[in-house]
Amino acid sequence: MWRLALSSSRSPQSLIVSESDAGAKNLGKPVEDEAVDKNIFKDCSKIAFYRRQKQQLSKKSTYRALLDSVTAGKESTRFQIINEAAKVPLLAEVYGIEGNIFRLKINEETPLKPRYEVPDVLTSKPSTVRLISCSGDTGSLVLANGKGDLKCHITANPFKIDLVSEEDVVMSINSLGQLYFEQLQIPPKQRATKENEEDTSDDTTQENQEELGLWEEKFRNFVDVKDNGPASIGLDFSLHGFEHVYGIPQHAESHQLKNTSDGDAYRLYNLDVYGYKIHDKMGIYGSVPYLLAHKLGRTLGIFWLNASETLVEINTEPAVKYALTQTGPVAAKQKVRSQTDVHWMSESGIIDVFLLTGPTPSDVFKQYSYLTGTQAMPPLFSLGYHQCRWNYEDEHDVKAVDAGFDEHDIPYDVMWLDIEHTEGKRYFTWDKKRFPNPKRMQELLRSKKRKLVVISDPHIKIDPDYLVYAKAKEQGFFVRNHEGGDFEGVCWPGLSSYLDFTSPKVRQWYSSLFAFSVYQGSTDILYIWNDMNEPSVFRGPELTMQKNAIHHGNWEHRELHNIYGFYQQMATAEGLIQRSKGKERPFVLTRSFFAGSQKYGAVWTGDNTAEWSYLKISIPMLLTLSVTGISFCGADVGGFIGNPEAELLVRWYQAGAYQPFFRGHATKDTKRREPWLFGEEHTQLIQEAIRERYTLLPYWYSLFYSAHVASQPVMRPLWVEFPDELETFGVEDEYMLGSALLVHPVTEPKATVVDVFLPGSNEVWYDSKTFSHWKGACTVKIPVALDTIPVFQRGGSVVPIKTTIGRSTGCMTDSPYGLWVALSTKGSAVGEFYLDDGHSFQYLHQKQFLHRKFSFASGVLTNSCADKRGHYPSKCVVEQILVLGLKKHPSSVTSHSPDGKAQPVAFTYCAKTSTLNLEKFSLNIGADWKVQIQ
Structure with a gap:
């Protein structure tokens, strides 16, 4: 028998204690604190249908x-x-x-x-x-x-x-x-004659039946009864x-x-x-x-x-x-x-x-x-930095952490609350002692144009006094067990039942729970995190639901296991849309996902560990998600489990700043690790990494628009951008952001140099910090200090940026833009820019957006309309342009506005780096204009 031991560890494995440990005094101690116990999970030899097919x-x-x-x-x-x-x-x-x-x-x-x-x-x-x-x-x-x-x-x-x-x-x-x-068969008990039974299978012995798992399959102490057979x-x-x-x-x-x-x-x-x-x-x-x-x-x-x-x-x-x-x-x-x-x-x-x-x-x-479906267009705030921990203790803790970001001049957009914010792990509630006034807490965040994300898992605590449970029980909204009653399993609240999200009625009801009138204490800056939705069942086989549990339509769980979490995210996203009467985009992060999950929000790589190897593996994991449709993906910065050393934490922030979903997260038994707790030097380095993220927000947002309307991944393996170069096909320690930026995170401790492969025999690449340039199709040794993450801009590209950083994305709405123009070997460059209100569906329904095209050729930079269907008034101006790879000192630079007026533009030119810096001018980002370099 397996039994439950309550534990402070996040690990569900820590709740699995063998019968021989029953008398131990330290049942609260995690069995596996930082590594997976693979004996809990099946390998191929333990999977009956695999054995049958191979035989x-x-x-x-x-x-x-x-x-x-x-x-x-x-x-x-x-x-x-x-x-x-x-x-x-x-x-x-x-x-x-x-x-x-x-x-x-x-x-x-x-x-x-x-x-x-x-x-x-x-x-x-x-x-x-x-x-x-x-x-x-x-x-x-x-x-x-x-x-x-x-x-x-x-x-x-x-x-x-x-x-x-x-x-x-x-x-x-x-x-x-x-x-x-394997064609469906009549169960043995229902067969009329012995001949029918013998005709069904070549292997009729009881021993073979058990070995092949035809009607029953055993794993550890669990028996999976298969009414439908093989x-x-x-x-x-x-x-x-x-x-x-x-x-x-x-x-x-x-x-x-x-x-x-x-x-x-x-x-x-x-x-x-x-x-x-x-x-x-x-x-x-x-x-x-x-x-x-x-x-x-x-x-x-x-x-x-x-x-x-x-x-x-x-x-x-x-x-x-x-x-x-x-x-x-x-x-x-x-x-x-x-x-x-x-x-x-x-x-x-x-x-x-x-x-x-x-x-x-x-x-x-x-x-x-x-x-x-394509990647959902995310609200702009969700592309900023997210601060999470299991758990921020109370309203005072939230207020102090929020103030810490401002004190250290570090931008962030979203505060997250894990399971402890609820009343006894009852979702859609608040712990009255810790969070007595959640609306007041949200108003504090709102005053700085920040948001709140709270967790909502699929398991519902069995408690007749818990309104969500009572309503779901009354309506028959839970997954049923093999005998026909409500399925019961153990998760964070203790004994729980699991909502059957495969049912359209259950999804519709669950969506209604997010209405402001129903979810007391919630406001329009509160968004949702779906966790544990594989679903996780602590004392189930492989820590999940028994395969013969019954869902809507009388389908067994085995038929649809991998789509369960997909349905919860679908219902959650729909609930957030409904609460705004269809006006506002949702943000929903999910841990479990399936094909098509990109339509409903973001995904992360789960409970990773604070080790260099997990930082390194996060890159290929995110690239794989990206090419399979899920562009909005990320890994917990710093590692969820364990305590990262300062160097690892800095390197992880540098990597995370250049990955689509950017969240710092840690489990509850780790040391606190807010960005300013590792000494002044490391605080500054983390601050720089996060600020680089905010500098590039216009580029990020434009890339997500391309993912949304044209299906192009945001984070791309090199082979996607260079499909005719065999050398790129196996590269996974660096990647492209869109078509313009190549990123090579530092994933080794005490690194002083990294080998960066720069693809493209006809390309030129510019170091984003030093402006040094290299021809493509070569590997370059790049010196790195702790303040360095190698990022290169591809010649022939234009990258839009923000020139001033606010304390959140919302505070930067009207701040000016800059353009990084990196010239190709032919002296040309192109790029795109997308802008809308950042939060509503008006871009879709009312065509309220700007889509602009920047092109540079023959010494002229042009801003023109890329999609004439869109209209969005913007006060924002371009105030700075950096041109990389300009090989001669200009004699003059003039801007030409739509009304035909020409104005001289102040500039500085560095012959050593072949860079031209244009500044102290003001051109509307949404208007047609030209800048001429002579």
């Missing part, structure tokens, strides 16, 4: 397509697939979707009961493109899109699909014969010519996915893993079953729409550039292509997979967002 596939039983069964409907082409052993047909459907996407669905033709198909993730019903049947031989069928440049070549026996682009096979499906589909699926994809694959977050692993082996696979199963192990393929808080492959000339995507537990095996065979064949005195050179095989396996559901054919990275990003 069955070793027998090489193949499927064949019955092409005489082909029917072409308005939306899809259908045909049967049959396995000689099972003799029960499956139904395959192939769809062409707008934007060069193919969809393949495989389901039982006549299942005993419906199989789960993931709802609510796709933004709408994708527009289908009629596929044209081309002539094939008797053993094959060729389907083409309207243009005819993309074809699906379906081979009958053995069943295989080749995706062909311009006569080149770029992907093959089931070429390894790993299609696997129902897993699997399929393989061969990517021809590809060695580099990315995606399938969330894992604390490298950005480029690694080869797996038997018993080793990337696991997609949302789990509360405190102090997760790095360089490990175990599943942690979120799952996006979406993989990208990239090679010179082509990017592909595979989106496996399945919310049950999923495993992904990867095997890459690198290219052997030249294979020698003895054909004469001189050996012939024959190029051999590389190949990556990807094998997806899920516990249940159907095969529903989208093939994104690119061909460019940008195309694949657009194709994926067409299916699942």
Whole structure:
């Protein structure tokens, strides 16, 4: 038996105490304080559907397509697939979707009961493109899109699909014969005769039944009873010519996915893993079953729409550039292509997979967002710095920390409150002793144009006097257990029930709880943090909910586990929108996520540790989230668990300032670590890092607009910007912010120099501090002191900045702008700027926005309109322009306003660094004007 020991540690693992420890006096001491106990979680050998698939596939039983069964409907082409052993047909459907996407669905033709198909993730019903049947031989069928440049070549026996682009096979499906589909069976107890029971499986012995986990699966002291029996699926994809694959977050692993082996696979199963192990393929808080492959000339995507537990095996065979064949005195050179095989396996559901054919990275990003939605446009304040701790003790503590930022001239935007702000971990309440007047506390923050974020978890304390519990209980809004009663599990409040967010009625009710009249003490500057929503269940199997718990529609939890947190964030975001009557953008941070979570807010990497290795791994983790649609992502600055040394904390602030979501956070048993507590020198360095973030806010906001409307990631691996440069494909210690800035955080202690790779043979790069410049396609040794984070601006770009920093984003609304103009080798540059009110939906509904384009050519910088649909009055002016890479001293500089007036502009020129600094002028950011350099 497992038992609960109350503990001060945040770790749910610390609440797991073995029976042998029952008499110990120190039950409150964490079992695992700073490292994950992997014995609590399954590896592949403990997962029954994995064992079954590996065993069955070793027998090489193949499927064949019955092409005489082909029917072409308005939306899809259908045909049967049959396995000689099972003799029960499956139904395959192939769809062409707008934007060069193919969809393949495989389901039982006549299942005993419906199989789960993931709802609510796709933004709408994708527009289908009629596929044209081309002539094939008797053993094959060729389907083409309207243009005819993309074809699906379906081979009958053995069943295989080749995706062909311009006569080149770029992907093959089931070429390894790993299609696997367990058809639903009548439970053994309901079978009428012994013959029926024997016909169901080749392995009828009790021992084999238990080993294969057909109807029951044991793990530790838990038994998972499966009323529907085995129902897993699997399929393989061969990517021809590809060695580099990315995606399938969330894992604390490298950005480029690694080869797996038997018993080793990337696991997609949302789990509360405190102090997760790095360089490990175990599943942690979120799952996006979406993989990208990239090679010179082509990017592909595979989106496996399945919310049950999923495993992904990867095997890459690198290219052997030249294979020698003895054909004469001189050996012939024959190029051999590389190949990556990807094998997806899920516990249940159907095969529903989208093939994104690119061909460019940008195309694949657009194709994926067409299916699942783009990144929500965040309110501007959320791009500032966030200050969090488990927990700020009371209103006085909040007031003192808030004052500390002002005293040390450090800007910040958001104060956060963890679970202790509530009355006994009852969400939507306040501890009356600690927070007797929450509105007054929020008014203090409001006076400085700051915000408050509070936590709201999915577990609800079982307490008939707790109104939220009583209402949910009365309405039947909780997940049910296997026997039909409310599911009960242990989390922070003790015994709790869990809201069933998969139900539209529950989501609608939960959204209503955020109304100001309902959520007493809340105001319009209060926003929400969804935590523990994997869901975390302290005494459950793998610290989560039993798989046979029952959700809305009588679906078992196993069918939809990975989408549970997605639904809570959806309901929370909708609640914040509703409370403003649809006028204001929400901000919601979630720990658990799924494909499409980007539509509802931000994600972070969970309970990391204050060690250098966690700082380093945060970069590939965030890059992986970014290329799979979730641009608004970050890692807890300083590490959630443990006490960072001052040097590590400074380096983490420097890195976090150049990552999309920027929050300092720490668990309750760590030392206080507000930015001014590490001595004057370190306070100044942290202050500088945070102020750099605020300087770049116009650029950040413009990048998020691009992510929102054009699906381009904010934080980008180098291969996205330089898709034709092989050297970039494996780089993960540096990255691009948009297309203009390259960032290389320092992630090693006591570093005095870092090797920075500057891509692009035709590029020029400028150090953002020294203005030194280098040609691209080389590695540069950059000296670093503790005040240095290597950041380079790409030649040919224009970056908008703020020239003065306020104590929050709201205090900077009318402060002036500057432009950093970095010239290309041809002496030109372009950039964009986006501005709206920063908080409402007026940019969308009333087109109240400015979208400007800056271009520099032949000595003239021009500000012009990039989108004439937008109109937004702004008093803000450009007061400073820095031009990098100008090779001669100007004789004069003049500005030309829209009315045709020319004004001389004061300037200074530094021949040593080839920089021109223009200042002491005033040009409206939203007007057309020119600055001419002669």
